[in-house]
Amino acid sequence: MLIEQFNTYLIDSELQDGSVSWQSPSNIALVKYWGKKDGQIPANTSVSFTLNNCKTITELSFSKKENNNQFSFEIFLDNEAKPEFSPKIETFFKRIESYVPFLKDYHFIIKTENTFPHSSGIASSASGMSALALCVMSIEKLHHPDMPEDYFNKKASFLARLGSGSACRSIEGDLVVWGTHPEIEGSSDLFGVKFPYAVHQNFKNYNDTILLVDKGEKQVSSTVGHNLMHNHPFALKRFDQAQENITKIKSVLQSGDLEEFIKIVESEALTLHAMMMTSLPYFILMKPNTLQIINKIWEFRTKTKLPVCFTLDAGANVHVLYPEACTDQVLEFIKTELVAYCQNGHYICDKIGFGAKKL
Numbered sequence: 001m002l003i004e005q006f007n008t009y010l011i012d013s014e015l016q017d018g019s020v021s022w023q024s025p026s027n028i029a030l031v032k033y034w035g036k037k038d039g040q041i042p043a044n045t046s047v048s049f050t051l052n053n054c055k056t057i058t059e060l061s062f063s064k065k066e067n068n069n070q071f072s073f074e075i076f077l078d079n080e081a082k083p084e085f086s087p088k089i090e091t092f093f094k095r096i097e098s099y100v101p102f103l104k105d106y107h108f109i110i111k112t113e114n115t116f117p118h119s120s121g122i123a124s125s126a127s128g129m130s131a132l133a134l135c136v137m138s139i140e141k142l143h144h145p146d147m148p149e150d151y152f153n154k155k156a157s158f159l160a161r162l163g164s165g166s167a168c169r170s171i172e173g174d175l176v177v178w179g180t181h182p183e184i185e186g187s188s189d190l191f192g193v194k195f196p197y198a199v200h201q202n203f204k205n206y207n208d209t210i211l212l213v214d215k216g217e218k219q220v221s222s223t224v225g226h227n228l229m230h231n232h233p234f235a236l237k238r239f240d241q242a243q244e245n246i247t248k249i250k251s252v253l254q255s256g257d258l259e260e261f262i263k264i265v266e267s268e269a270l271t272l273h274a275m276m277m278t279s280l281p282y283f284i285l286m287k288p289n290t291l292q293i294i295n296k297i298w299e300f301r302t303k304t305k306l307p308v309c310f311t312l313d314a315g316a317n318v319h320v321l322y323p324e325a326c327t328d329q330v331l332e333f334i335k336t337e338l339v340a341y342c343q344n345g346h347y348i349c350d351k352i353g354f355g356a357k358k359l
Contacts, residue, residue, distance in 0.1 A: 024055060033178070058112040130164075169192040220276075
């Protein structure tokens with residue numbers, strides 16, 4: 001089994017101190033996962049675009065310590081100490097310790113920064129935990145310089161998943177699948193894999209402009225939201241729907257059918273929020289301006305026939321997706337009609353990226 005394989009690189013040399021740095025992107029799911037089993041296993045398969053500009057930059061410094069009875073670390077966000085993040089890091093280290101058994105041998109200083117607002121529904125946990133997992137793997141590779149790249153990436157994705165499920169989709173790009181699906185070769189619940197089939201030119205250099213409707217922290221964490229799926233009356237039907245949509249979008253990504261792509265992606269976004277609104281307790285993460293933007297996009301698409309659509313993550317912000325060929329017209333539309341619905345007029349121009357990068 002691959003989990004057993006991830007235990008094969010044991011520390012056999014003395015590494016006293018040093019630092020490693022990675023930048024890792026956020027991602028936006030086209031087919032969403034909402035609900036998970038024990039061990040950070042997804043209840044259904046998901047597929048995402050890896051982003052390019054929305055990313056986390058993390059430096060992990062380490063120094064050998066004499067006492068290895070417990071984890072020891074400090075964490076800084078934008079050069080400001082963030083002790084409130086410690087429980088999440090502690091949980092992450094506990095989950096991955098058996099796979100990287102050197103964690104208690106070092107004191108770590110984690111310095112991290114985002115190029116986008118933290119905890120506002122742009123998957124900062126995905127980019128943040130994947131960047132940290134990659135740094136941890138780089139330390140392991142310092143012990144074992146001959147580690148194969150494929151092993152490195154799979155184990156980094158495996159570890160990242162144990163910090164934040166969607167983080168496993170941020171290691172590589174441009175399209176990543178997470179969750180076992182009978183029609184996706186090599187797919188796994190344990191880590192993300194690059195979409196293994198040829199992708200139509202229509203989906204190359206795809207753009208994602210993120211409209212920042214609300215830059216504040218979400219009122220409900222994704223962890224709480226996922227847990228509410230355990231007793232959700234529509235959960236099983238939703239998981240079946242997602243699996244069917246993976247089959248559909250696999251065909252769409254190969255054929256270049258933009259009309260069908262729009263149907264799947266927008267339906268997935270609305271279904272995600274419908275599941276939140278029908279859980280107990282129920283909650284609404286969309287804001288009035290989210291709905292205004294969605295209606296404006298529908299009107300614009302009907303009027304211009306341009307293949308522009310929206311998707312949503314677990315927050316109020318709107319991801320506007322469109323082919324590169326439509327960039328000028330869509331950006332003009334955003335500037336003239338949609339910026340008014342953004343908090344302080346802020347939005348982020350992003351596009352498909354190709355995964356994390358060592359710094």
